[in-house]
Structures are given as C-alpha cells and as structure tokens.
Amino acid sequence: MLINEIFYSLQGEGRLAGVPSVFIRLAGCPLHCRWCDTPYAQNVSAGTKFTKEWILEQVNRYPAHHLVITGGEPMTQPILPELLKVVRRPGTHITVETAGIMFVRNLSCDLMSISPKLSNSTPANPTQAAAHERLRLNVQALKDLLRHYTYQLKFVVDSQGDLDEIVRFVEELPDVKLGLVFLMPQATRREEYIEKSQWLADYCLHTGFSFGPRLQVMLWEGQRGR
C-alpha cells in the first residue's frame, strides 16, 4: 500500500478537535489548491509502498482509538477500501478526510469529514487551475456522501468575501445542519489565525454555522507531522 506518512497528533479540526489520533496520509490529489498545507503529498509518487503488517505496527505504537485517513485526496486512491478494513479494530473510530470530489460507497468509516474547496483555493498555474475548477465542485458526489455517511462539512475561510460563496454552496445541499458546517480561518501563522478567528467567530454566532478551530496552526503553525 502506498503511504506518504503515519504520525500521531491531536485532531486539529472539526467536532473531534483535540482528540489524540493516528494520521495515515495517502499520496496524490488532483486539486493542487493554492494554500494546500500538505503540498508534499499532492503527487502520487510521494507515496512509499508498505505492507499491511507494517502499517498496523505503526498504528499500534500509539495510545489512540481514533484514526484519521487523510491526504492528498484519499477518495481518489484505489487502496482506500482495503486500507480501512486493515486498520479497523473493535472500538476504533475512523475519520476519512476528503475534499468531497468523489463518492465511494460502503467505506468502513465512522465520520466523513468533507472539506469542499472554494474559488479562493484556485492555484496560479494555468494548467492546474483548469483542472482545479473542473474537479473541485461535484454536487452529486457531495449529496451522495452526505446521504450515505455520518458527516461534517469544513470550509477554509480566507476573507469575508468567501462567506457568501459558502452560503450559496450549503444552500445547494439538502438538509445540511448548520451546526455540522465548520468555518475555519485560513492561516499559516498564529497571529493571522487569531485575527481571522475574531471576525469569523462573530459571523458564526450571527448565522448558526459552527466555528472550526485549526489546532495545528494555533499550536504548531502547521509543522509537518504535528
């Protein structure tokens, strides 16, 4: 199985923020977002082949009952269903992180954590930008994911100009509970994170969206492996 990295940290985002978790990062993502915080995992060649036994050995090193399969974009990786079966143990909670660009049925996961990409994430490279715009919004896949899995939706908010786009986006999806939609400040530095959190928190209080922390920025400013 091709894996980019396995590490132990706190879940930084969403409703499980703060929970100690083992992260298994797969390699490969077609979106190439402008502010991607894991550019080193965008290419499939960033994955190294490991055995199932080795993966389980790594997971079992840590005192965590929560696993997070992340990327890259896990949903585009054919190994995902089998990987989930390999790491599934009694009492384990598994989150799959995805941009919601593809629907895969019958995955053994407890939480589908969907982070659709807004127009603020379009990369500068024209070829990558064209692919990003073609792929980033798949409304049918999103509807299927919401219908078939326990979910949360997360949006990275760069500026107040993004908020109308998020409202329009959510309105296209049936029966989404606003409390399951997390708005998170886009930032790489702590100061920027705190500044954006102020107005974003006010907006959440005003509208009913949930404010989404990003502990990995607040605590470690996005250091790799944290």
Ligand code: SF4
């Ligand atoms: S979808 Fe996620 S992993 Fe893929 S480029 Fe965008 S931020 Fe990076």
